[in-house]
Amino acid sequence: MSRSFQVDLRGVVDLLSQHLYSSPRVYVRELLQNAVDAVTARRAADPSAPAGIAIDVHSADGGTLRITDTGIGLSEAQVHELLATIGRSSKRDELGYGRHEFLGQFGIGLLSTFLVADEARVVTRSAGGGPAVTWTGRADGTYAIGPGERDAAGTTVTLTARPGAEQWFVPETVTDLAALYGSMLPFEITVNGKAISGTGTPWRADDRSAGHRAADLVGYAQEVLGFTPFDVVELDVPEAGLTGVAYVLPFPANPAEHAGHRVYLKRMLLAENAPGLLPDWAFFARCVVDTGELRPTASREALYDDEQLAVTREALGDRLRGWLVGLAGTSPERLNRFLAVHHLGVKALALHDDEMLRLVDEWWPLETNVGRMTLAEFRARYGVLRYCATAEEFGQLAGVAAAQDVPVINGGYTYDSELVERVRALEPDLLVERLDPSDIATVFAELDSATALATRPFVAAAQRCVDRLGCEVVLREFEPASLPVLYLVDRAAAFAGELRATKDKVDDLWAGVLSAFEKPEQDRPQLVLNYRNPLVQRVSRLRDADLTALAVESLYGQALLLGHHPIRPADSALLNRSFLGLLDHALPASEQR
């Protein structure tokens, strides 16, 4: 013998309230939606039928809400079949798919009334004829049917607040909720006599002037989203029955935070923060759209992530890409302003997305030692993309490289050096070179042999001064002559330096382990003195050993500062000492004054 399932309605309502719906407030949406569907169904058969939905809500006596529609209504047989059977809906076709013209499809919406009330009373009269019927459903799973009083076709649902749910029956709250969900619906809807719908979507095509329409769109963003958009991009994807606008954000957005969009389904609000409508790279835009074809999840709070959503996402992405490309073509100045706001996000995405990379390549000016310019401009001019990987290396080398006609990009800003390397994806034959301080050292000219011989004692003395600081002194000739000294740390030496600093801080065991990585001598940073500089020449000729030491030490300090190198405690002690020592030498002794 086959038996029927028994359903514990309390359990089902708990399930809905705790796991499906985010808040009891959705009961307003579900009632509104049933009323809209009923009006739609009636007007499908009789386009001249009235289309009105009225909510009356009072908070006296704990709270009651009544919603009346002029919709299709239900006969007694339909009441048994549709209202009293969970999961049964009149809005699905023979195959069980939601019918296109209706908002509902799951057959559970009415249950949401039990989130806020113990009893729902429905008085309905079918437009097809027959007497009015009253159905009273209770949260404990029982229902009663009896005759109803109602002259015109349509339905009235009445709820009384359950103790503890009174806040959902406050007239202002209900007005706000009805406006939130229903303000774009194409029928007149009133709450306590006040209309909350009627004007339609702000992007509708009508007889407003272009300026008026544009102002409405901006006004909507200001009022509803709370910002004045950088730009407004109109959206239209016929396959998804989708229209709307994308607002370009006027402030930086984090691409990692998948921003949500305001989505209306057949003019009724589905979600204020629906994710997944735009591709990840379009993090800089917030959409407000109305769609007839995309499917909701059963909670009606998000879009169902299916193939159709994926196709729509692509189409919307193309639209925004088109906007960006258009901006580049027609209004580079605006594109630059856009990048000034969103460059970090655009750059982050350019690491994976060729389209964004192209945008950065052509439009984002980078710092170089020959002025700010885009990567595209740089390689058109110089052929090679030569860059320093860190701001410190750029600080050390920019001036010297420029003096030797070596243009170089500062890759030290967030993502910049990765992007320079990535540009190869656009142009596989492109030469990309990372400039290392040791590369620059090789272009320094050796001194002629006589000068080298004559300055050998000075170099030896200078070496003794800075030996304990772990660097090697070399005397060379290079441009610009105005630069007396350079402190060059190549990558290996920088690593060795970090090792040394760490070793000083850790215990013996670790220091021993770290020593295994250390390489001797040739990795030491170089203090390169420029013999072309008149001051250095004078220092090299000093007879006084103390003064020579002071001068070398202060040149060392100067080189550290110029190259933005970290100043260790030993360095700052030396800087102090050399500065005071030089001052002492420079000032006349007091008895001579």
Ligand SMILES: Nc1ncnc2c1ncn2[C@@H]1O[C@H](COP(=O)(O)OP(=O)(O)OP(=O)(O)O)[C@@H](O)[C@H]1O
């Ligand atoms: N105001 C109304 N006028 C006419 N029929 C109604 C009304 N409210 C509900 N019904 C009938 O009751 C059925 C069940 O409603 P319910 O809200 O539970 O589900 P649904 O609207 O079909 O789907 P969903 O769960 O997606 O909202 C509806 O399919 C409809 O036939």
